[in-house]
Amino acid sequence: xxxxGTSPSATSSPLLAIEGLRVGFRAAGGGVIEAVRGVDFTVAxxxxxxxxxxxxxxxxxxxxxxxxxxxxxxxxTGGRITFDxxxxxxxxxxxxxxxxxxxxxxxxxxxxSSLNPALTIGRQIADVVRAHRGVGQTEARRxxxxxxxxxxxxxxxxxxxxxxxxxxGGMRQRALIAxxxxxxxxxxxxxxxxxxLDVTVQxxxxxxxxxxxxxxxxxVVFISHNLQLVAEIVDRVVVMYGGKVVEDGPVETIExxxxxxxxxxxxxxxxxxDGPVGPLATIEGTPPRLGRMPAGCPFEPRxxxxxxxxxxxxxxxxxxxxxxxxxxxxQ
Amino acid sequence: MNHWSQALxxxxxxxxxxxxxxxxxxxxxxxAPFIAPFDPIEVRLxxxxxxxxxxxxxxxxxxxxxxxxxxIYGARASLTVGIGAVVIGALIGVxxxxxxxxxxxxxxxxxxxxxxxxxxxxxxxxxxxxxGILGVGPVQIGPVALPNEAKIVLLVGVLFSPxxxxxxxxxxxxxxxxDFVKARLLQGARHRDIVLGDILPNCLSPIxxxxxxxxxxxxxxxxxxxxxxxxxxxPSPSWGTMLSDARSAIYSGEWWLPVFPGLAISLTVVxxxxxxxxVRDLFDPRSEARTLVA
Amino acid sequence: xxRLVAGRMLSSIGTLLFVGLALFLLTRSGPGSPxxxxxxxxxxxxQIAQFEExxxxxxxxxxxxxxxxxxxxxRGDFGKSFVTGRDxxxxxxxxxxxxxxxxxxxxxxxxxxxxxxxxxxxxxxxGVFDRLARLGAVVGLSIPAFWLGIILIRFIAVDLRLLPPxxxxxxxxxxxxxxxxxxxxxxxxxxxYIAVLARMTQASLQEAxxxxxxxxxxxxxxxxxxxxxxxxxxxxxxxxxxxxxxxGYMFGWALIIEQVFNVPGLSRAxxxxxxxxxxxxxxxxxxxxxxxxxxxxLIADLVNRTLDxxxxxxx
Numbered sequence: 002x003x004x005x006g007t008s009p010s011a012t013s014s015p016l017l018a019i020e021g022l023r024v025g026f027r028a029a030g031g032g033v034i035e036a037v038r039g040v041d042f043t044v045a046x047x048x049x050x051x052x053x054x055x056x057x058x059x060x061x062x063x064x065x066x067x068x069x070x071x072x073x074x075x076x077x078t079g080g081r082i083t084f085d086x087x088x089x090x091x092x093x094x095x096x097x098x099x100x101x102x103x104x105x106x107x108x109x110x111x112x113x114s115s116l117n118p119a120l121t122i123g124r125q126i127a128d129v130v131r132a133h134r135g136v137g138q139t140e141a142r143r144x145x146x147x148x149x150x151x152x153x154x155x156x157x158x159x160x161x162x163x164x165x166x167x168x169x170g171g172m173r174q175r176a177l178i179a180x181x182x183x184x185x186x187x188x189x190x191x192x193x194x195x196x197x198l199d200v201t202v203q204x205x206x207x208x209x210x211x212x213x214x215x216x217x218x219x220x221v222v223f224i225s226h227n228l229q230l231v232a233e234i235v236d237r238v239v240v241m242y243g244g245k246v247v248e249d250g251p252v253e254t255i256e257x258x259x260x261x262x263x264x265x266x267x268x269x270x271x272x273x274x275d276g277p278v279g280p281l282a283t284i285e286g287t288p289p290r291l292g293r294m295p296a297g298c299p300f301e302p303r304x305x306x307x308x309x310x311x312x313x314x315x316x317x318x319x320x321x322x323x324x325x326x327x328x329x330x331x332q
Numbered sequence: 333m334n335h336w337s338q339a340l341x342x343x344x345x346x347x348x349x350x351x352x353x354x355x356x357x358x359x360x361x362x363x364a365p366f367i368a369p370f371d372p373i374e375v376r377l378x379x380x381x382x383x384x385x386x387x388x389x390x391x392x393x394x395x396x397x398x399x400x401x402x403x404i405y406g407a408r409a410s411l412t413v414g415i416g417a418v419v420i421g422a423l424i425g426v427x428x429x430x431x432x433x434x435x436x437x438x439x440x441x442x443x444x445x446x447x448x449x450x451x452x453x454x455x456x457x458x459x460x461x462x463x464g465i466l467g468v469g470p471v472q473i474g475p476v477a478l479p480n481e482a483k484i485v486l487l488v489g490v491l492f493s494p495x496x497x498x499x500x501x502x503x504x505x506x507x508x509x510x511d512f513v514k515a516r517l518l519q520g521a522r523h524r525d526i527v528l529g530d531i532l533p534n535c536l537s538p539i540x541x542x543x544x545x546x547x548x549x550x551x552x553x554x555x556x557x558x559x560x561x562x563x564x565x566x567p568s569p570s571w572g573t574m575l576s577d578a579r580s581a582i583y584s585g586e587w588w589l590p591v592f593p594g595l596a597i598s599l600t601v602v603x604x605x606x607x608x609x610x611v612r613d614l615f616d617p618r619s620e621a622r623t624l625v626a
Numbered sequence: 627x628x629r630l631v632a633g634r635m636l637s638s639i640g641t642l643l644f645v646g647l648a649l650f651l652l653t654r655s656g657p658g659s660p661x662x663x664x665x666x667x668x669x670x671x672x673q674i675a676q677f678e679e680x681x682x683x684x685x686x687x688x689x690x691x692x693x694x695x696x697x698x699x700x701r702g703d704f705g706k707s708f709v710t711g712r713d714x715x716x717x718x719x720x721x722x723x724x725x726x727x728x729x730x731x732x733x734x735x736x737x738x739x740x741x742x743x744x745x746x747x748x749x750x751x752x753g754v755f756d757r758l759a760r761l762g763a764v765v766g767l768s769i770p771a772f773w774l775g776i777i778l779i780r781f782i783a784v785d786l787r788l789l790p791p792x793x794x795x796x797x798x799x800x801x802x803x804x805x806x807x808x809x810x811x812x813x814x815x816x817x818x819y820i821a822v823l824a825r826m827t828q829a830s831l832q833e834a835x836x837x838x839x840x841x842x843x844x845x846x847x848x849x850x851x852x853x854x855x856x857x858x859x860x861x862x863x864x865x866x867x868x869x870x871x872x873x874g875y876m877f878g879w880a881l882i883i884e885q886v887f888n889v890p891g892l893s894r895a896x897x898x899x900x901x902x903x904x905x906x907x908x909x910x911x912x913x914x915x916x917x918x919x920x921x922x923x924l925i926a927d928l929v930n931r932t933l934d935x936x937x938x939x940x941x
Contacts (some may be wrong), residue, residue, distance in 0.1 A: 070844055073751075102847030109845075114838035119859040119935060129846040164935040180846055346764075445637075452641045454919035456878030457896075461912045464900030465653055552770045556882045559772055560897065575773060579886070582780050582791075590780070594773035601768040625822050625868060626875055 015043035016085060016220050017067065017105075017188060023079035024059070024066050026291070033078060034292040037063050038244040040080070041318070046187065049214055049221040051231030051252070053267065054241035057288050060224050063241075064190045068107050069097050084188070103133040106181035107190040111197045112173035116165040122149070122176050123161025126183050133184045148179040151216075153209060171202035175209065182213060189213070190222045195230065207234055228267050232256055237323075240264045243289050243299025245315075250324035260324075260331040263300045298329065306330045343610050350606025357600045361407040370398035372405040372569045384588050391588035393577060399588060402569035403596050409558070409570040410600060413485050414550035418543050420489025425496025426532075426539060432497075433504035434527055444501065451494035455626060456553060459487050463562040480565050481554070488553055495542050503535040537615035544608035548601045549626045555597050571597050630931060638924045643695075645916055650691045653905045660708045663903040681708065694909075704910035709902045714910040717895060722914070724794055724891035725884065727804070729876045731812035736819035736876075737869055743820070744827025744865070748835065749854065759824050766821025771879050775814035775886035782810060792888040811887045815879055819872045827865050834861035863933040867926045874922030877915055 024037035037059040044050050052060040066077050069089060082089040084105060089097065101107075109115045117125055126145035130136065136144070142161060149157035152175040165173055174194055181189055191210060195203035211234040214221050225231045231238060238255040240248040240263065248261040259265050266284050286303035295301060301311040310329050318327040360367060370388075376396035384391040390399040425447075432443040463483055471478040507513060508531065516526050557563035558572025566573055571593040578589035661677040662669065669677075678684045682693070697703040704714035747759035783791035789810055795803040834840065834857035843853045884893035892911055899908035 068845055070841060098844075098847050098849065100847065101845055106847075107845040109838060109842065111838060115842045117839040117843070117856050117860065119933075120856070128843075128848060128852065132846070132848045132852065166936045177842065180842070448637070449641050449644050452638070452916070452920045452923055453645060454874065454878050454915050456875075457881060457912055457915040457919075460881060460896065461649075461900070461908060462652060464897070464908070465655070548768070555770055556772060556879070559882060560885050560893075562900075575776065579776065582776055583784060587780070590773070590776045594770070594776070597770050597773065598768045601770070602764060605764065605767050625819075625872055 014045075015083075016046040016048075017044040017222075018083040019043070019063065019067065019080070020083070021080035022063060022066060022082060023077065024062050024071065024075055025078040026075045028292065035078065035294075036075070036244050036291055037066065038294070040241070040244070040246055042239050042246060042249055044188065044220050044222060047214070047218050047220055048237065049211075049223065049235040051228075051235035051238045052222060052224045052241060053226065053228050053231055053238055055226060055288050057291070058241040059244040060241045061192050064107065064192060064222060064224060068101060068105065068190065069094075070101075070107070099133070102129050102181070102186065103184045104186050105188040105190065106184075106186045107192060108174070108177045108181050108194050110193040112170055112177050112194075113165075113197065115177055116173055118165055121162050121164055122168065123163075126161075126176070126180050129180050130183050144183055145179070148183040149176065151182065151213070152176070152179040153205075154179070169202075170198050171205060174198060174202075174206050178206075178209065178213070182217065182219070185217060186219070188220045188222065190224070192224045193226070194223075196225075203230070210234060228255070228264075240267070243294055245299060245327065246318055246325070247300065247327050248325065249318075250326075254324055260326050261328045262304050262306050262330070262332055265332055266305075298327075304330075306332065343614065346606050347610025347613070350603045350608075350610060353599050353603025354607050357407050357411060357596075357603060360404045361411045364405045364408060368398070368401035368404045370401040372397060372401045373567045375567075381586055383586075390592045391586070393574070393589055394580075397569075399574075399592055402574060403571070403592055405569040406571040406574060406593065406596060407600070409481060409564045409568065410551045410554055410597070411547075413481055413488065413554035413563075414547040414604075416485040417488035417492055417550040417553075418546045420486060421492030421546065422496045422539060422543055424490065425493035425498075426500045426535070428493065429497040429500025429535070430504055430527055430531060433501050433508050434523070434531065436508075444497075447494045447497040447501075450491065451498075453491060455488070455491045456556065458491065459484065459553065459557055460560065460562055462487055463557065468562060468565055479568070481563065484554060484557055484563055488550055492546055492550070495546060496539060499538040499542055500535045503538060504531050507531045507534045541608060541612040541615060544604055544611055548604035548608070551597065551600055551604070553626075631928060634924055634927055638920050642917060642920055645920075646695065646913055647691055649909060649912055649916070650694070651687060653909050654687050654690075660903045660905055664708050694906075698913075704913075705906040707904050707907045709904045709907075714907050717907055718892070718910055718914060721890060721892050721895045723796065724889055725877065725880050725893070727797070728808045728811045728815065728883070728889070728891065729873070729880050731805070731808055732815035732819070732876055732880075733869075733873050735812060735816040736823055736872065739816070739820045740823025740869075741827050741865070744824040745831060745854075745858075747824065747828040748831035748861075751832065756828075759828055763821045763825045766817050766824075769817060771814045771818055772882045772886050774817055775811065775883055778810045778814055779886070792886075794889045794891075807889075811880075811883045811889060814886070815876055815883050818879075819876065822872060823865060823869060826868050827861070830864050831857055831861040834858070863930055866933065867930045870922050870926035870929055874919040874926075877918055 020041050022037055022040040023035055025033035025035040028034045036057075040059065040063050042050070052064070054060045062071070062075065065071050067082050067084070067089065069092075071077070077090055080090070084100070089100075092100070116122070123142055123145050126148055127138065127141035130141040130144045131138075134141075146157045146161055149160060154160055154172060154175055165176070168176060178189075178191075178194075189210070194210070195206050198206065207230060210221060210223065213219055214234070221235070223231055223235055228238070232252050232255070235252055238250065238252050239246055240255070240261065242263055248255070248259060248264045250259075255264060256268065259268060284303060289295060289299050289302070295312065297310070297312045297314050298304070298307075298316055301307045304311065308330060314329075316327045316329045318325050374397065376392075379388070379392050379396035380394055382388050382392040382396075388398050388400065390403060392398055393402070428443050428447060432440040463480070466483060468480045470480065471482045513526060513530055516530060554563055554570070555572035555575070558570045559576045561573075561576065564570035564573055574593040575590060578586075578593070581587070581589040660681075661674040661683070665673055665677060675684070682690055694705060697705065702715060704718065706712065707714055707717055710717070743755065743759050743762065746755035747753075750756055779791045782788050789806055793807060795807045797804045835854075837857065837860065839860075840853060840857050843856045848856070880891070881893040881896065883889075884891040885897075892915075896908065896911045898904070899911060
């Protein structure tokens with residue numbers, strides 16, 4: 002499929018390119034509250050990108066926008082999303098539906114509630130296969146069993162007839178990933194896929210995603226609040242704060258030579274794998290509230306290195322080689 | 333207090349409309365003698381079957397009685413039965429539910445099975461059958477003679493009690509297991525104080541919601557039983573008997589006879605239903621579906 | 627699964643035995659011996675004693691109940707009417723089909739319209755159907771069925787002359803004629819339950835559509851009808867449960883509706899039995915209603931447990 006493992010630069014024809022993406026919620030008064038405020042980044046074929054940030058940073062919302070799954074209360078208010086040369090924001094719902102699950106797929110945080118409790122695992126995977134390929138029930142079941150096997154579920158053929166409640170949390174997440182990869186998409190978006198799981202299982206799921214990426218040539222976007230966890234499998238990390246990208250660079254750079262104060266704080270925090278609040282518990286203050294975004298850098302109120310300019314003007318995202326940074330006082 | 337005014341502001345117009353209907357009907361029932369322009373019982377054959385006009389706002393019936401006055405007095409029978417049945421049902425059901433949840437063990441099992449048994453009784457059929465067996469005469473308790481409706485109130489009350497028993501039980505069981513109840517026990521609080529002071533207040537909101545919705549059902553039951561002649565006995569005015577009397581008017585065309593008593597029932601029922609929904613939204617916004625059916 | 631069904635059935639049978647006894651005691655506690663009614667006011671004491679002896683009324687109530695129950699269970703024999711001397715089972719089977727066809731048609735109408743309106747409303751929140759369903763729920767829940775019946779007779783039968791105002795033609799008289807006679811009673815009966823079921827369907831489906839698994843289904847590119855189907859499998863069990871309960875309740879209201887439309891169903895039989903103190907007939911009819919009601923409850927309960935795979939496997 003494409004190059005695997007190394008970190009391709011953002012300039013080689015990307016699989017996914019997000020440019021100036023804005024996502025807003027319809028406000029009660031009739032206005033729009035923007036939660037994603039101009040996000041740019043790209044994902045090359047086969048590349049694994051981590052998006053890191055606190056809840057409310059806009060990371061999940063950006064990727065839901067890519068899937069065009071924002072629901073009725075939120076919508077894309079600006080920008081372009083190009084997948085494989087096609088502008089997703091311009092596609093009709095029918096075309097978009099055909100892409101979902103076949104070319105790009107997304108798995109979510111809570112495997113408990115993300116599977117249909119009333120249907121067997123096999124039925125749910127087979128339905129995805131049948132939605133995208135004109136195959137019969139038998140063939141779809143065979144593909145489903147294959148997908149289950151690929152995600153490391155033993156005795157997959159028999160497990161097809163199990164209901165979600167008969168699976169453990171980790172197995173459910175595996176089953177969801179099996180649904181996502183059953184039609185061999187080129188991009189897998191994983192939204193905090195390990196947050197709801199036990200610590201020991203988290204590592205297994207991360208390993209599984211890394212394996213799938215290697216074996217299937219998948220590009221992966223891994224959304225997490227946990228920088229350390231993400232660093233294990235991604236090539237590049239995009240750090241988001243207050244609906245904006247604040248830093249973006251190769252994982253080694255972000256780990257060793259991050260320049261944004263927020264990224265440095267994220268990194269220095271003791272990683273806690275078991276709580277949704279995550280490492281940010283030790284950064285003082287709270288993220289800005291929706292609709293109350295400061296005029297300047299969104300991190301300014303909590304930033305230990307802030308100066309006068311930070312409060313009034315948003316620093317631009319400046320690229321230097323493979324690294325991008327939005328900060329007036331880089332460290 | 334501030335909490336309450338805030339909550340009340342969240343009630344939408346349908347809730348207020350419901351409350352208005354309920355207050356209107358309650359007012360009619362209580363102040364009927366002051367509101368009704370005519371005696372609801374006195375027969376005046378010379379005035380029979382008059383169409384609505386300035387004197388008889390809603391016309392007169394076959395016996396020359398003023399329909400408006402009868403509708404106003406009819407609210408008494410409806411609301412007495414509806415509210416009375418709910419009060420009796422709540423007394424029985426809530427005590428049973430509290431007892432079962434607090435006692436646990438064999439007593440719990442026994443009480444809840446009895447509640448299941450009562451819930452398995454088809455309400456309307458039994459109400460009709462039992463009044464039919466006992467007869468429609470007044471109930472003599474010592475020197476007091478209660479009208480036939482007393483039977484309906486008691487009967488419907490007993491048959492309503494499982495609803496109250498079950499909601500009380502469900503909430504009370506959760507509260508009984510809560511740590512603060514255990515703590516109160518360890519502090520040596522009396523059982524009565526725990527049940528009435530700690531557990532009951534927690535059950536109140538679902539009880540009030542069910543009560544409001546059940547009044548509506550009770551009113552329709554009273555009207556239905558009266559309609560087949562086993563409820564309120566003539567000449568006492570009741571919406572159900574008025575509709576029963578109006579059946580011949582379907583063909584002869586005195587439209588006001590079937591229309592106004594029916595409207596009175598519907599408005600009252602709408603009132604209690606809307607009020608019940610509003611109360612439920614106030615107490616428990618998450619439970620959207622109405623599961624109460626009769 | 628088998629154990630669950632068996633357990634529920636046992637407890638239903640227990641309920642019926644208990645309720646049957648209550649009914650038996652009640653029929654014996656009312657004023658006025660049936661002998662007095664059947665034989666007339668000037669019957670001698672001896673004639674009455676003889677009547678009571680020949681009908682077993684002089685035996686202890688529990689013994690009477692036991693033998694009645696044994697006859698019902700073992701031979702389907704509900705005893706003989708005091709008044710007509712005919713088998714109660716025969717009397718009932720003459721009027722049961724009338725009530726049954728009205729209730730079945732009403733149930734069908736309620737189910738079809740309730741589900742359709744509820745689903746349409748849930749799929750377009752804020753849309754026309756949503757508003758209609760909300761308004762309809764308030765109105766439908768508040769119109770007493772028997773009043774609606776009276777209004778329908780006036781408009782449809784008297785003014786528009788589209789349907790007969792009352793009476794009954796059995797199925798043997800032809801399907802069209804049969805349906806014409808039961809359509810208005812069935813509609814009057816159904817309206818309340820359309821409202822109840824639509825409201826439940828809407829709420830249940832709306833909640834299901836908010837589920838994470840629906841988002842997953844969409845993220846995997848399932849067609850939208852399939853996404854709705856995914857939500858429906860989870861939304862329907864409580865609706866079916868409520869529908870089963872409603873079926874039981876409908877028989878009660880059918881009693882009133884039959885009076886409005888002057889239909890020779892169980893209602894007429896029951897009211898006749900009451901006015902003639904025909905205990906065994908009355909008992910038989912009320913017991914039959916109770917059996918139907920308990921069965922509807924049982925089915926509702928089992929539906930709830932069997933449609934949910936989580937409960938199915940733990941049972």
